[in-house]
Amino acid sequence: MHIAHNLLARAHSPDTAAQQFTERIKQKPLFLRPTSPDAHDNRSRRRLHRLRKKEYFLRHQRPRPLSAREKRSSGLYDLPKEECKYAIFRGLHAMWVSYMQEILGLNIEGRNVQVTPASHGAKLVSADYHGAEVEVVRSRCSSRVGVKGIVVRDTKFTFDLVTVKDEVKTIPKEHTIFRFTVPLSRMKLPDEARDTKEEDVSADAPRPLVFELHGSQFENRPVDRANKKFKWRNVDYL
Template sequence: MDSKPRKEQPIAVALLSRAHDPDEATRIFTEKVQQRPLFLAPSSPPPSDARAARRRERQKKKQARKKALKPKPLSAAQRRRLGLYEVPREGQKYALFEPLHQLWLGYVREILGNEVYTGGEGAAAKLASADFHGAGVEVVRSGCVSRVGIKGIVIKDSRFAFEIITLKNRLKLLPKEGTVFRFEVPVPAPAAQDGLSEEQAGQKQEHPSAMVFEVHGEQFQFRSADRASRKFRSHFSSKL
């Protein structure tokens, strides 16, 4: 008898020997088990960053879908080239913008509240940040004498100029620099506040009082959307 102890086979070789020849089982065990490479550095993010990685991937896909669905906005040069800011000749009629003026009057009365009757610094601060599209405007002082007295409805409030439509259906461009504009807001006085009779109140409603304020165009050389966060101070203009 052989006195040498018999070397035990690995259990994987014994299982493979049931399905393959001994040589084939040994080869499979050597290549697939013993010589199999072991990757110590993982190729995927660690578990702590896996959630953040999935979130970033979802955001990238969502942004890609938005870019595919939402068209790129037009630039300012493209808008000017297409004439989006121009009023066509058939639309240059004062009567077409009168409803816009009535809407602006209601808008101004709403933002002023009770200060529409009293005025003061509070009313001035609210008017400085208001939108003047649809306002009735008149030039009272200007470095260019020919512009004084021009009246109309503001149809475009740009950074450096007011574009208005006059009663004679003419489109005028009024630069803000060196010009003082006057705005008038009719303010019907309530009968209860004045203590008037119904007949007197009716007469006063036919001829309502008006809140008149003047604006230095040099202080309004900003877009209407940018004036809401600015503070205006009174100063002397040497050009007037």
């Protein structure tokens, strides 16, 4: 006789002891698992965990950004030659002048603003120069001196300019000094300037502000300049 049946027979009648032994002990399933699974089970469990983690990550991931090679192959930053016209970007330059007058505080009527490096230097270095009309005044490469045009692309190391002859020039920032002007009065759009006669322009108009930009200290992207804190450093004159 089973030891459990023997113990139940001491406390219950023979029929009750036999019934309880059959229902609760003999016919009850026993769920057992090995205390130390083999290496195959551990490997399968780790693989399933990795797959579930990867599925969760892909389900909650944003669209993958394009790589540099994919951007070049898709032509995302290419400038079509038929659209690189100086007349097209004159409107962009007029908008940029209004933008610079706003950040420098020149568009406030009745206010005499004095532009100094201490008060406006941080605003100038963090500004966006897409649409600025710049001229190369100094460079270690003499063939670049005198090149003038509107900035259509500002990268980390170069300026892409559209000249009056509708040519696109790529000028490196390193060892190059650029000059740009900001007029004190509102600049007219190309359509407005076409309707204005030369004799209507006053001879007593205020002189524009002239700035020089040292490209060697300006080697960063426009999006990085917005939040970057610049430090005063010595300037290597060319």
